[in-house]
Amino acid sequence: MSTVSLDDLTEPQAPDEGQAAAEPPPILELIDVRKTYATGAVEVGALRGIDLVVAEGDYLAVMGPSGSGKSTLMHILGCLDVPTSGTYRLAGVDVGVMDEEDLADVRNRRVGFVFQQFNLLPALTAQRNVELPLVYARVPRAERRRRATEALERVGLGDRLDHRPGELSGGQQQRVSVARALVTDPDLVLADEPTGNLDTASTLDVLSLFAELHQQGRTIVLITHERDVARQAGRTVLIRDGHLYHSHEEEVAATEALAATTRIPLWEHPDEVER
């Protein structure tokens, strides 16, 4: 169970029903989101009550080791999965109650994905890869071309339109995938370990691109297990054992509380604690 209350949050704006009419709703709003998987007879809690608010223009890093519930959170944020309980509003719309067709539409219009594996279609050129979300949005072909070209120019690949993914470096492929995430002008760019498959130079390349997008006012949620990557974001939250901690101190306190009850030293990665 999360011990964090909404009052502790450091967001510029806490959700407030009275203000909702005047102010635009936050891009992301999670209230006590839980996700449990039934594996046989045992129920496994992947997310155990997550509260999170991300305002427009935020650059948030979600950090956590593997198995922490990080991927599950990313799937729910990206509307690829729905929570077992709790409320998730994306740009003010409750997506927890949507069916598969509506979720597909939300993913198409509101979320831009950047994956660790790039997930570009190898048979298509960079331009056609970037066009793909617009294809599902039924945008006419000429406009698709124009917008894909613009998006690729924005990520500095204006001269690589007709290259297939196999002809591009890892960093360039990830740039194509960022262009694909941007082409629909989404409310949220959701990056899942975007630098996990990149060398240092490409990592810096992609991170500087994210910083640039952030400066242009994009809302970015970046999921990573690398502290150096997380540090690029304006704000970092930690996820561990399905709980979300909004600061390092919270996490330490929670861990110590748990250690006190079990009297077993749980902290295995002291280097991650130092900040």
Add this chain to the structure above:
Amino acid sequence: MTWADSFRTAYEAILARRMRSVLTMLGILIGIAAVMLTVGLGQGAQERVASAINALGSNLLIVTPGSTTSSSGFRGGQGSATTLTVGDADMLADPAIAPDVAAVAPASTSNQALAAGSETWTSSVVGTTPAWLAVRARTVTDGRFFTEADLAAGNPVAVLGSTTAGELFSGNPIGQTVTVNRAQFTVIGVLDTQGTSSSTNLDDQVVVPMTTYSSRISTSTNPEAVSQIYLQAKDQKSLSAAYQEVTSALSTSHGVTADNADFTLSSQQSLVETATNTEHVLTVLLGGIAAISLLVGGIGVMNIMLVSVTERIREIGLRKALGATPSVILRQFLLEAGLLGLTGGVLGLAVGYAGAAVLPNLISQPVTISALSAVGALVVSLAIGLVAGVYPAQRAARLAPIDALRSE
């Protein structure tokens, strides 16, 4: 996603796995070509029989002595009895009795030894009237046919089939003499070439006036007896009326009913139906076997689509993450399967047509591919592709995006 984009995606997916797509289409191709060729062979055979029978004459009715429909104790074999006479023919020629009959030609036929100089030949000799030429829809290419005057005078003149003429004479046969059953005949004409009808060579015969036939060739004890009466109805529409008139006129004059009729009346239609019945059964049987190969082709499409879905789980997951709805994914895979089937069908059609062009030269059987069976082949191949694609496409559509993305 628009239909055009779905189509393009499906097309590109097929093209991206060229070898596999070609092999999958091959199953449909072979099935479609096999069905088309077996059905085409059957149709060709039926048409050949039908055209051979139609070559007997147009709007033709044939009366033969004896009956195969008699339910009395004695069943006279068709054509074996001598119950038809020239008198019957004269009666049927009367417009008051059979108004829908345009022309009547009684005929007596027997096989005779022929001789011309040192050449000998055995052929079918027909004794008939001048109306025979029109009723049997024949023409004379050389010389002339015999006339009413020849018939009345019992002139020893003969008109030869082209084969007979070729066997007996090396040069122009007109004016030459041919010996039939020790009687001398002068050749006055040669018939057009028509080919073989069922088992009878229409070009190997000698046609002589009926009167001359009775007096010089016939061995029958009853010189009035004829072996067939050919009747020509006025037109296609009056054929059934003529049929009725002839049946009732003959029944009345012979004093018989349908139960003990001593004659058989057949129309071209009934002859065609009887002759093509066997062909039809065979066609259905062979077509059925070929259809099974088409079914196997369809299973091939389903198999490859299932493999394709499994292989492309990641791609499907990505497409879903980017906004593809389950129905769009379903449509894309259905289109892909349908396109595989249809392309196989189009290629099968091409192979079928090629086979129809080549096969007759190899097995001397005509192959007829109708426009209907061509269109049918395309529709069936598309339907097979779509049906085979339903299950794989549903699997793809139901994949949860996270499971799909997670898979390696």
